[in-house]
Amino acid sequence: MPELAEVEYVARQLRAETRGRRIVAAHVYWARSIQGIAPDAFEAGVVGRVITEVGRRAKYLLVTLQAEQREQAPASAHEDTGDARADDPDTRILIIHRRMSGNVLLAKPDEIADGVTAFDPYTRVDFALDDGRHLVYSDPRKFGRLALVAPDALPDFFAAIGPEPLDDAFTAARLGRRLASHNGAIKAVLLDQSVVAGLGNIYADEALYRARIHPLRHANTLTETELQALRDAIRSVLETGIVNGGVTFGRHRGIYNEAGANLAHLEVYRHTGQPCLRCGAPIQRIVVVGRGTHFCPACQL
């Protein structure tokens, strides 16, 4: 459900609303939502820390948690330059992946009862903040995962994740180099997070449609013109998605449980049988690597 655009939108909301807030209590209601650490250790690891930054990598939400300032820092051999916190034992990164049905919600005290938000009964993890609000991880299907790691563990965590498509460094040439080693269908390759980060089924279809590339084209056969069009299309569909709060036809919500408005801006996804906006031919649906794939058979070549 949530792809790069949906995660980025929520990251920006969360950054604006929770930076500077301290976590005063945490409760894990579904143990398997926590990855790599025991639930009680996870709870103990976040309580007392302050949310200092919220970011995103691929489809992962990154919440930086710092221990409160200590009055006297312990004697330290290395000088504190104030920059990299990679070895700071007081900093942890809360990593959240919402997978298919997860949402991160910010609830007021009167919207919370016994760990369940009034507008959503699927609370798996609950964080109480020092202003009385609750950060709630809600996930009906329980596929999503939360992890708590030290900052220096991030490189390993993301070792297999490809480049960020919204970075300046994401050029047509770089995309071309990444696609060159893949002979499979371009749709399937775009879904491979090690090739490009953050694309899911919706935005992959939208990007291919706007670039006029058939989803079954072999990834290593795109021309330079097509690579440029695809690179531009990927960025364009993602940026539109972020601005509009993401696509909600199922579960994706913003932190106030509000629906995203980007469904109205999709041009091909789930438009099966409807006329192509460019040429009028009916949009077709096929299955690629088990995923519903929508395209115009007349103008995607």
Next chain:
DNA sequence: CTATAAACCTGCTGGC
């Protein structure tokens, strides 16, 4: 290495 499938879970939709 590529490729397909299964597993993880529950809710929603469409067909009968």
Next chain:
DNA sequence: TGCCAGCAGGTTTATA
């Protein structure tokens, strides 16, 4: 109206 099979935006792991 009611029931049930099938499907859903993601990722990991197993199998061929």
